[in-house]
Amino acid sequence: MPKPKKKSTRSTPAVAAAARRRAPAHSPTAAPAPVRLARVAKGKKPQYFSDPAIDKLLWMTLTLMEELSVTRDRLDTVERLLAAKKVLRRAELEGWQPDAKAAAERVAARGRYVDRMMRAMHVELEEIAGRGMPKSEEEVVAAVES
Amino acid sequence: MPAFKAHAMQPSTLLDEQARQDFVGALRGHLSGRLMPGAYKVYESRVEPAFRARQGRAPIDQDEIRKPMTQDSFYQFWSAMQRRSQELLWESVIDPTERELPELLQRSARLRAKKIGKSGKGRRRGTLRLNPALEIPRYHRAADIHLQPGGYHTDFTTDDVSAGVIYDKGINLYMGGALGPENNLMGDTLLAYLREKHPARQPKRILDIGCAIGNSTVVWARAFPQARVHGIDVGAPVLRYAHARAEALGVAIDFSQQNAEATDFADGSFDLIVSHIVLHETSKSALPRILGECRRLLAPGGLMLHLEIPRGRTVIEKFMHNWESYNNNETFARYMTGIDLQAEAMKGGFPAADVLVDQFIPKLDVAQMNYTEHFFWKILAAHR
Numbered sequence: 207m208p209k210p211k212k213k214s215t216r217s218t219p220a221v222a223a224a225a226r227r228r229a230p231a232h233s234p235t236a237a238p239a240p241v242r243l244a245r246v247a248k249g250k251k252p253q254y255f256s257d258p259a260i261d262k263l264l265w266m267t268l269t270l271m272e273e274l275s276v277t278r279d280r281l282d283t284v285e286r287l288l289a290a291k292k293v294l295r296r297a298e299l300e301g302w303q304p305d306a307k308a309a310a311e312r313v314a315a316r317g318r319y320v321d322r323m324m325r326a327m328h329v330e331l332e333e334i335a336g337r338g339m340p341k342s343e344e345e346v347v348a349a350v351e352s
Numbered sequence: 353m354p355a356f357k358a359h360a361m362q363p364s365t366l367l368d369e370q371a372r373q374d375f376v377g378a379l380r381g382h383l384s385g386r387l388m389p390g391a392y393k394v395y396e397s398r399v400e401p402a403f404r405a406r407q408g409r410a411p412i413d414q415d416e417i418r419k420p421m422t423q424d425s426f427y428q429f430w431s432a433m434q435r436r437s438q439e440l441l442w443e444s445v446i447d448p449t450e451r452e453l454p455e456l457l458q459r460s461a462r463l464r465a466k467k468i469g470k471s472g473k474g475r476r477r478g479t480l481r482l483n484p485a486l487e488i489p490r491y492h493r494a495a496d497i498h499l500q501p502g503g504y505h506t507d508f509t510t511d512d513v514s515a516g517v518i519y520d521k522g523i524n525l526y527m528g529g530a531l532g533p534e535n536n537l538m539g540d541t542l543l544a545y546l547r548e549k550h551p552a553r554q555p556k557r558i559l560d561i562g563c564a565i566g567n568s569t570v571v572w573a574r575a576f577p578q579a580r581v582h583g584i585d586v587g588a589p590v591l592r593y594a595h596a597r598a599e600a601l602g603v604a605i606d607f608s609q610q611n612a613e614a615t616d617f618a619d620g621s622f623d624l625i626v627s628h629i630v631l632h633e634t635s636k637s638a639l640p641r642i643l644g645e646c647r648r649l650l651a652p653g654g655l656m657l658h659l660e661i662p663r664g665r666t667v668i669e670k671f672m673h674n675w676e677s678y679n680n681n682e683t684f685a686r687y688m689t690g691i692d693l694q695a696e697a698m699k700g701g702f703p704a705a706d707v708l709v710d711q712f713i714p715k716l717d718v719a720q721m722n723y724t725e726h727f728f729w730k731i732l733a734a735h736r
Contacts, residue, residue: 241509243450243518244502245443249495249681254422254432261432268436272375279371340494343678350491350683351636 246329250343262326269323356524357533360459360600361517361593363452372444376525380437387430388672394426395668414671414689421671435679438499438526445521446501449514460513460596480595481608482588489611491635492586495681498526504564504587516565516593523567531567534601538628539571542659544714545731546624550655555579555624559649561612561642562630566594566605572626573603582622584610613641620651627658631732632688639691643700643734650736658732662711663689693732707734 254261288294304312340346356362365373399420403411411417421427449456466477488505496503500522504515523535531537546553556579560569563583573581583605585591591607598605610616612627625646631639646656663685664670670689676682697707710731 241450241453241512241514243446243453243508243514244506245446247439247442247496247499247501247681248503249499252431252435252679254428254435264429264432265436268379268433268440272372272379272440275375275378276368276371279374280367283367343495343683346495346681347677347683347686349494351687 245325246332249346250340251329252343265326266323269325273319273322355533356521356529359534359597360463361456361513361597362521363448363456363517365448366451369444369448369451372440372447373521373525376437376441376444377528379433380441380525381528383430383434383437387433391421391427391430391672392668394424395421395671399424399427400668411667414667414674417667417671431675431679434675438680441525442500442518442522445518445525449517449521453509453514456513456517457509457511459600460592461511463596463599464592466599475602476604478595478598478603478605478607480591481606482591483609484588486586486609486611488586489613489635489638491633491638491684495683497633497681497683498522499681504585504590507589511592512589513593513596515587515589516591516597519590520565520567520593520597534570535565535567536571538659539568541712541714541729542568542626542628542657542731543571543575545659545710545712545729546655546657549710549733553624553655555622555655557622557624557651558582559584559617559622559625561585561625561627561646562633563594563607564590566598566607568626568628569594569605569607570598570601570603572624573598573605579624581605582617583607584612584615586611613638613645615645615649617649619648620654621649623651623654625649625654625656629659629661631658631660631693632663632682632685635684636687640696640699643697643702645700647701647734647736652736654736656732656734658693660688660693660730660732662728662730693730697732697734702734706736707732709733 254264285294285296285299289296340349395417399417400411403417403420422431464480492503492505500515500518502508502515504519506512506515508514520535523531527537532540555576558572558576558579558581560566560572560581560583563569563585564587566583569581569583573579581604583591583594584607585594586609588609591609594605595607598607612630631642634642643656650656661673663673674686674689677684677686693709694704694707698704708731710733711728712731713728
């Protein structure tokens, strides 16, 4: 695997000024922080297998299955568009190398992808941190029935 | 299958977002259509015979087979995947909603602010009355129904509509499009029931309880354009969305945030009260209170019609229906399995003779559902 080039972390006045221009943190004109919607439903998640590890693995497998399907769809879209516009033949795709910008964008996208895959682990950490989850689904059913 | 109607209150989808929704559709289609019948097969071929061998008799209720079924490897995998598919479904709808929320909030505000045309000739507009002091019932707070994160009642921002945006597209995906282009199937079904069984009725004041995004309410308002139609729900974000959505569709409905157990409408306010698969999302104590409130709100001669899902006849059917209770936060569905709806209506004050618990398979062009002997609608009908 090629080693990534080390970036200079040295801060110069010019760099700091540029950083300030890029990030007007408390400027009154700054856009409000985007609204984040919840991704996890309240309620106790059942354990399906005798070993909870299997639950996590299946969780990941299905997510992976989804993302692979998404990727195939996207790739298919691109290849069909390119062929229709007579830009590229499939054979030309082989042997292509990304430039630095493309490589950096891929690193970021890959990071987001791994975050999504690792949700199964974070859910457990969130439960440990205590989100006021009921102890069991039976408890929820009983509470609602009463 | 008719495409979901992309009205003004739905977000666009980027390429990958659309692909995720498409995948969820394919996955759920397989899990429900191809693998779920397998759960019945493993019950018949190994779980039930093993039970008989151990106990010397057949299982008598769904609770008896809960343990052996949840220990069956096929059922475990199906169940775990079904659960994950439901989570993926919401995720696939939440992503585009979150991304386009600023625009959706603007569109909602614009649609809801519109008044009757300047000349006074414009169509009547619907209204929205929210009550921030309303206590959200425990059956909404205890767990997020159907695993929709935040449920129907959580505001993630000011004047939020996200729960409604997500629910609308979510139920379309959940039913693989079978609810119709405007998620209209349940409204159409109950309307067909009214027209078949009570053809002379022309209601003037209609109330839809637990209306959520008003998908069924719109059906009633369109069917009876002379009627004043109200929709109530406990969730503010779904009601804001319902109002904006109805306006986008050009339908005037008066929405208000109220608990159907005790509303602020005057006695005898309505000649038709309807609900669409709402009762099984309530609670043991709330259900008779809701039916009692319906009775109070009905004018003399008025009719109430509640559409419900039958919850199975055999032990395994009941068990499979109640997958929803333990795995999909339909926490009250289990209790509904054994319920006597006529008795519940009587607790609400209806004399037995005025109550009918009916079954209905609509003869509708819009019924894209595959009605079978295992699937038909249950209807609780009662008149004042």
